[in-house]
Ligand SMILES: Nc1ncnc2c1ncn2[C@@H]1O[C@H](COP(=O)(O)OP(=O)(O)O)[C@@H](O)[C@H]1O
C-alpha cells in the first residue's frame with residue numbers, strides 16, 4: 001500500500017465542507033491507502049475512534065468498497081457515500097431547514113435525520129462478520145443548501161411505463177411546495193429529449209392533484225435521445241437548479257452523466273434519481289415501485305387462464321408476463337397465485353424435449369389434473385428460440401435488445417408436439433397481458449412507497465446532495481451512489497430459497513441436472 005500525506009491533506013480539505021465528513025474525518029486520523037487491486041481508487045481508512053471506519057470513494061464519483069487486510073474483520077465499516085454540492089462548490093452557503101417551521105412536523109420527535117445515520121446493506125450478520133457496506137440514510141437535514149424561493153426544479157420521466165410514476169411526480173411537487181415552500185417546478189415532457197426539443201409544463205400542486213389516480217406518466221416518456229451536453233446546456237439556460245429524474249437503469253446511467261457534466265461545469269444543480277422499473281431488476285434496493293401493483297394485476301390474467309383451462313379437456317393456459325432479464329414478476333405472480341403449474345424465467349434456461357423436459361411435465365400434469373397453467377416471462381428461453389428461428393438482432397431507441405416473442409413460440413411448439421407425437425388433443429389458451437400490468441395506477445402500498453421515494457429525493461436535493469439515487473435498503477430509505485444501482489441488474493437467484501419455494505409450489509422440473517445443481521451450489 002502506498003501512503004501519501006499530500007493527497008491526504010487535499011482530501012481532508014475536500015471533505016472539510018461536507019457535513020457528514022466533518023464529524024468523522026479528522027485530518028490527524030487519516031491514512032490514505034491505495035489499493036493494489038484498484039490503483040485508481042482512493043480509500044480513506046480512519047483510526048480515530050473505535051470502531052474504525054473504512055470509507056472508500058473516487059473523488060465525487062460512486063465507488064466500490066475496498067477491503068483492508070490489516071483490519072480486524074468485525075471492525076470494518078464501509079460507507080458508500082453520495083456526492084454533495086460542497087465537494088466542488090466549497091463556499092456554498094447553507095440555511096436552516098424550513099421544515100422545522102411546518103406545523104405538521106412540529107411534533108415529530110426527530111425532525112431531522114442525524115448526519116451520522118447510515119443504513120446497513122446486510123442486516124443478517126454473524127457475531128464475527130465484518131460490519132460491511134452502509135449507505136447514507138435518506139431524510140430531511142438540519143441545513144439546506146437552497147433558499148426555497150431560489151429553487152427552480154424540474155421533473156422528467158424516461159423509459160417504459162410503470163404503475164406509480166404519477167404518484168412520484170405528484171409527491172415531488174407537493175413535497176417541494178408543502179415541506180419547503182418551493183413553487184417554481186417545471187415538467188420536462190417526453191423523456192430526456194424533451195429537455196431540448198419541447199417546451200416545459202408548469203407543475204403546481206393543483207395541476208398534479210389527481211394524477212396519482214391515473215396510469216402512465218403525466219409528463220409522457222420516451223426511449224433514446226439522451227444527449228448530455230444538450231441536456232445540461234438546457235438546464236443552465238432555463239436556470240434549473242434541481243433535476244428529478246424518474247427512470248430505470250438506462251435513465252439512471254443518463255442521470256450519472258448529467259451529474260458528471262454538472263460537476264464539470266461547477267453548477268449548483270442537485271441531480272436526484274428515482275429508480276423506476278416494472279421488472280424489479282434494479283440492484284441494491286428492496287424492490288422497485290409499481291412492482292406490487294403489477295404482480296397483483298398479473299393475478300387477473302393467471303386467474304382467467306385457470307378458469308379457462310379448468311373448463312375444458314386437456315386445457316393448457318399460457319400467460320406471458322413482462323421481465324426482460326429478470327423473472328421477478330413471473331416468480332412473484334406464480335407464488336401469489338398458487339394456480340400456476342410451471343413458471344419459466346430468463347434466469348433458468350429450460351428445454352422442451354426428453355427426460356425432465358417441459359413436454360414430459362405437461363403430459364404428466366394433463367394426465368393427473370386434466371389441465372395446467374404456465375407463466376412465462378418475456379425474456380425466458382431467448383437463446384433457445386434464437387437457435388431455432390432466423391433472428392435479426394434488433395434494438396430499441398435506448399439500445400435495449402428487442403426480444404423474440406416467447407409466448408406464441410411456446411404455444412406453437414406445445415400444440416405441434418401434442419398433435420404430432422401424442423394422442424392427446426390439447427386445448428390451448430394463450431393470454432398476453434403485457435402492457436395491462438404496467439399501464440394501471442399504483443395500488444395503495446405502492447402509492448405510499450412512491451410518496452416516500454419522492455420525499456427522500458426532495459430532502460436529498462434540498463440538503464445539497466447531487467448525483468444520487470434513492471431507495472429502500474432493508475426497509476429504510478437511503479441515498480445511493482448511482483453506479484451502485486446500475487452496475488449490474490438484479491436477477492432471480494436460482495440458489496435462493498425463494499426459487500426453491502416456487503419449485504416446491506409448482507412441482508415443475510428444475511431443468512438443471514443434479515450435478516450442475518451441486519456445482520452451482522459450490
Ligand atoms: N448508458 C446510457 N447512458 C446515457 N443514457 C442512457 C443510457 N442508457 C439509456 N439511456 C437513456 O435513458 C432513457 C431511458 O432508457 P431505457 O433503457 O429506455 O429505459 P429505463 O431507464 O427504464 O431502463 C433513454 O432516454 C435513453 O437514451
Ligand SMILES: O=P(O)(O)OC[C@H]1O[C@](O)(COP(=O)(O)O)[C@@H](O)[C@@H]1O
Nearest residue numbers: 159160248276277278279322323324
Ligand atoms: O414496449 P416498450 O414500451 O419498449 O417496453 C417493453 C419493455 O419495458 C419493460 O417493461 C422494462 O422497461 P424499462 O427498461 O423501462 O424498465 C420490459 O419488461 C419490456 O421488455
Ligand SMILES: [Mg+2]
Nearest residue numbers: 159248249250
Ligand atoms: Mg431498463
